[in-house]
Amino acid sequence: MRKLISVFAIALLTVSAAFAQKAPAKFNQYGVAVQSDVLDVEAQDGILVMASPNSKYKMWFDIRVQADVAGFFGAPSWADKIGNGVSIRRARFAVKGQVDENWYGEFDMDLANGLVELKDAIVRYTGIPNLEVQIGNFKENFSIQRNTTSRYLQFMERPMVCSALAPSRHFGFNVKYAKDWFWGSAGIFGPEIAGAEEWQYIADNNKDFGYNAGMSLTGKVVFRPLYKAENASLHIGGAFSYRTPKASAEKYGYYRASARNSTSINRKKYLDTNDLAGYDHNLLWTAELAGHWKGLRYEAAFIQDHVFFKPDAVDPTPQKFWGWYVQAGYLLFGGSQRYDANGGKYTKIKPGKKWGDIELCARYEYCDLNGNKVFGGAAEAFALGLNYWVTNNVKMQVNWQYNNNDRYANGKNKLFCGVDESGQPTKDYGKVVTANGKAGVDYHMISVRFEIDF
Numbered sequence: 001m002r003k004l005i006s007v008f009a010i011a012l013l014t015v016s017a018a019f020a021q022k023a024p025a026k027f028n029q030y031g032v033a034v035q036s037d038v039l040d041v042e043a044q045d046g047i048l049v050m051a052s053p054n055s056k057y058k059m060w061f062d063i064r065v066q067a068d069v070a071g072f073f074g075a076p077s078w079a080d081k082i083g084n085g086v087s088i089r090r091a092r093f094a095v096k097g098q099v100d101e102n103w104y105g106e107f108d109m110d111l112a113n114g115l116v117e118l119k120d121a122i123v124r125y126t127g128i129p130n131l132e133v134q135i136g137n138f139k140e141n142f143s144i145q146r147n148t149t150s151r152y153l154q155f156m157e158r159p160m161v162c163s164a165l166a167p168s169r170h171f172g173f174n175v176k177y178a179k180d181w182f183w184g185s186a187g188i189f190g191p192e193i194a195g196a197e198e199w200q201y202i203a204d205n206n207k208d209f210g211y212n213a214g215m216s217l218t219g220k221v222v223f224r225p226l227y228k229a230e231n232a233s234l235h236i237g238g239a240f241s242y243r244t245p246k247a248s249a250e251k252y253g254y255y256r257a258s259a260r261n262s263t264s265i266n267r268k269k270y271l272d273t274n275d276l277a278g279y280d281h282n283l284l285w286t287a288e289l290a291g292h293w294k295g296l297r298y299e300a301a302f303i304q305d306h307v308f309f310k311p312d313a314v315d316p317t318p319q320k321f322w323g324w325y326v327q328a329g330y331l332l333f334g335g336s337q338r339y340d341a342n343g344g345k346y347t348k349i350k351p352g353k354k355w356g357d358i359e360l361c362a363r364y365e366y367c368d369l370n371g372n373k374v375f376g377g378a379a380e381a382f383a384l385g386l387n388y389w390v391t392n393n394v395k396m397q398v399n400w401q402y403n404n405n406d407r408y409a410n411g412k413n414k415l416f417c418g419v420d421e422s423g424q425p426t427k428d429y430g431k432v433v434t435a436n437g438k439a440g441v442d443y444h445m446i447s448v449r450f451e452i453d454f
Contacts, residue, residue: 046393056101062094066451070265075443078425085265102127130179140167141185142239148345154329157262160367161323164259183222191248198248205247214246233339235290255279261403270409273376278313295331319371327363361385377409397449407439
């Protein structure tokens, strides 16, 4: 009997193995046979991740909501009124995927305040050690502040000089190398592809005038002498960019630089060069220094833009615009700052307590858009910030800032910048009387942000 049972069991196992080897193939919606794999689903620091241990496949969501409130006070009585306000600063939805060990893709969009805008659309190859090649719509590797994700900024908004001069997302091709103490990047970029407006400009300029989309060449190097340090980093970087007119601009062949006073709720752009005709190309460069030691993180950068015009321009005189900032933050309850070595920027902190950590920050910034016979205005700002890192996914920020605009900061002659001899508000900087040495709109602001990432 036992022998019979043993023979039956062996026969059953043999038949089962045969059926398993001949399991029916799986097909996709187009009728093509596909390989399938079981995925592990888990939450990694509150982020939903689906991954396969066998095929190197991994997909995750990157969702971010930032709700802002801001109030403004202390402006001169003659100045244009500044309305307090609220804003969904960012409502981001991104899907990111590592389809195998060498290929990565990303799609990122923003739905803030009901407006749809494309952010990142990336195809990336990482099959060569320490090298990363990508094409699509993404941030140029130029400014450490611009390239740091908004999740991990020390202040709610980036400095004015970054908003005015540092390039952000453009369609392009980029190669990056990062190993030990050296980090380098080089890319060629076209126009901005953000929304329907930019694309319509590109299409119309192509259809009606045959204009090229435009081109930029951007390169950056970073030296990191403390790459072996466990609780410290030192980032010494420099970048250069050669840029030509882009078809995504409302007026092709015009140069314009502008910035708000490091706020998204006060929509007044006091700093604005207006449209400068006959634009041929510009040379943009920056030098930056950043680092951290345990809970301390600091960062400083200088950015300058040299703008050149065609010989037959109304005014062919080259222009120079520039600015700089310095900022620092310290975690008060034993937390540690973190440096992203592959990205050449800073990432999320390691909190010092179970309930999180609190970061105290300070910043000074200056931006000058006054050139040769071009008066776009100059401004400085002093800011203090308090960041409460509640969890890996929840952050609260409070910022106070004092903005000091000069007499030329009149928003393309649309905003009052002082009073004239009769004591009446004027938008003409040439008529401003500097009573008690005062000119330009100076004011305070307090802003609050509630953020969640998942």
